[in-house]
Amino acid sequence: MRIGDLAAQAGVSSRALRYYEEQGLLTSRRTPSGQRTYADAAVERVRLIQRFFAAGLKSRTIGQILPCVDTGHGSAEAMALLTSERDRITAAIADLAAARDALDRVIDHAQHPSEEHCPGLRDPAWSEYVPAAVL
Structure with missing residues (x-):
């Protein structure tokens, strides 16, 4: 075809x-x-x-696995490669989950500001004017 x-x-x-x-x-x-x-x-x-x-x-990994498919016999090396790829993906998922959790905290702080997390609430932008000569 x-x-x-x-x-x-x-x-x-x-x-x-x-x-x-x-x-x-x-x-x-x-x-x-x-x-x-x-x-x-x-x-x-x-x-x-x-x-x-x-x-x-990845294509390189697929190229290493396809001979096992072609012969119908998996090798210890192929299984180790697949396990390594699964571990790589698991680590990437954990990293993404940590990034999401950090972003959730930022969102929560933005929606619920507190003096602890927002310096502007601790030190108001306005204050009584005191002339320098008085100090």
């Missing part, structure tokens, strides 16, 4: 397919006129690649 057909069936852009090829995730054959053609099985491969991307994996 041609690149436009694969893109339509897999629900991705032709540009994405070219990128997958550049990264070694997908292969095509060329016609004598230079057009890309793909096997029917490419639809499922592209959908799998999309699931890997949706899981937060």
Whole structure:
């Protein structure tokens, strides 16, 4: 099938397919006129690649995992890589949760100002005028 057909069936852009090829995730054959053609099985491969991307994996990592998919045998290295990626995502989630919590505190202080958090409430902007000569 041609690149436009694969893109339509897999629900991705032709540009994405070219990128997958550049990264070694997908292969095509060329016609004598230079057009890309793909096997029917490419639809499922592209959908799998999309699931890997949706899981937060990078193209380099996907390239390391696909040989296990192709052979049907997972390796200890592949499992370690997937576990490492899960740990990376878990840490990113924790960082985002901490940032959200800090922002929630800022929002709360803005909505409920107190002397503790708002210097303007401790030292009013107005004060009685005392001429310097009196001091």
